[in-house]
Amino acid sequence: MTASDVLVESLIDWGVDVIFGLPGDGINGFVEALRTHKDRIRYIHVRHEETAAMAATGYAKFTGKLGVCFSTAAPGAVHMLNGLYDAKIDGAPVLAITGMTYHDLIGTHYLQDMNQDYLYQDVAFYNQRLMGPAHAKNIVDYACRAALSHRAVAHIALPIDYQTADMSDQKRSKRNLKGHTSEAFTVPKRVPEREQLEKAARALQGKKKIAILVGSGARGAGAEVTQLADRLAAPVVKAMLGKDVIPDDSPYTTGGTGVVGTRPSSDVLENCDALVIVGSSFPYIEFLPKPGQALGVQIDDRPERIGLRYPVEYGLVGDAKATLREWLLYLPRNDDRTFLRQAQQGMEEWWDLMKERGARTDKPMKPQVVSWNLGELLTDDAIITGDSGTVTTWIARMKLRAQQQFSFSGTLCSMAAGLPYAIGAQVGHPGRQVVSFTGDGSLSMMMGDLATLAQYKLPVKIVVLRNNTLGLIKWEQMIYLGNPEFGVDLYPIDFVKVAEACGLSGVHIDNPRKCRDQLKEALAMDGPVVIQCDTDPNEPPMPPKATKSEIKNLAEALIRGERDRGRISLTIGRQAMDEVLFPASDYGVPARIGKKLTGKDKKDEE
Ligand SMILES: Cc1ncc(C[n+]2csc(CCOP(=O)(O)OP(=O)(O)O)c2C)c(N)n1
């Protein structure tokens, strides 16, 4: 029995049944143990180590289990880093295993001689180098415990010769008794003391305009969040990582927030007199109520995050679900439903607008046509993985249903997470529909791993919006800096051909009138499919409310020579005309004035 056998068997004892990675001479000893245990642990061989780490992160996010990835020494370990940072920052439990050079050549300028434990010092919460076969069981048990307890990255570096060392070859130190550690473990769930729950509940008494903000920490606590919303008559605003906390068709939610969010969410946060944050460290502080505007209560199981983004008066440190269950015992009912009713009306108007944008027949096709139709066509328990780009805006506004799940690289905001996350999701949930919604910039970064889908017959559907540009950056250059776009063009890749070359099917959609039918057909196809949707590069990812400086900067960029100024002006002009009658649109000023004059709002306030 080798040290690698011990490592792999320990992982199996921890319930690990899949590992993502790519071999090399620095890790082949460990790979041999994967071969001899292949009936109990599945090895998914990817084309790039970043994919391995990202897939492990996606797997962890969608299953709640430990994600595990491995790479060879040095270059492989460097490749994994981005995916591991994604896990660290979004709080996904991931164990990374890397190979290292021979233990007695470390530090001698030897081939692939890199101290990965030093390299991973920042990314890994638990980070150890194997010091001999008798060390293996001790550190793998600790690593799994650490990753799961802290939703963090754990890392073990394995010198080549120790990987294949026979367990009987090395004597144990006298205190390292065989069998002294175990995998007995459950993730701890803490709940605040009753007195604190009561105090925070009392503080909400009399508040009539309460908003709830949920993030990834509230995932799995949907029923409790809904009860909370009902009790407090409080609209639920969802940070993007909390998109699947409650479904978008719930009468309690105003959907997303921030630049990719909805107008009703902005209204709720601008006007609330109390804010309850559940499991979110949503970073766009300017979208939160102004400090001092609202009484704040925050539930988070990380004490150091209480008061992080909003100066809350009450911090309830605990697991979201367990804490909400307890807190609901003490919370008074808010009988004034006005604030909630206004939000609900706002959402009706918002969905009218989304439907309108999703039905546009212009060419080039509007990206919202793809995301809106996709939302309607997905199966009830589909898993959707998002990406970084303007694609984030379109998918943020898709109506997610009750059993569906969504995630993306939310806080690291890395491009090219969509495909690897989908690999992790489909491996974790073989029976569910998995769809990756990605951009042409992102997909071309990680294109090799399309072949992984074919290799393992993972029936993932990749919806790629091809606008031949790094769209988000084009808009950011204009809107935030007033600069004409520069350095964002993408040579138009034929993704259908790429798909076919990688063993997938490919579908090409460029006609908005046919988009729905073609999407439907593509989603129903067997096996993995790349669905290339050619979309308008000049469709602005409109925030719920554009600021004066954003408008001014855009005008400046156009004047200063933006190449697409003609098309952009036309697009915005056309949209402004189309949407004057939609109160949820930023252009709907006349509609909003009309509403005020007819007293519709007033009635709701009474
Ligand atoms: C790894 C990485 N590199 C760069 C960025 C900066 N960035 C954010 S979105 C984006 C453009 C994405 O382009 P694409 O995938 O084509 O989507 P689009 O914006 O066109 O919808 C870039 C370059 C990033 N977030 N991550």
Ligand SMILES: [Mg+2]
């Ligand atoms: Mg693009």
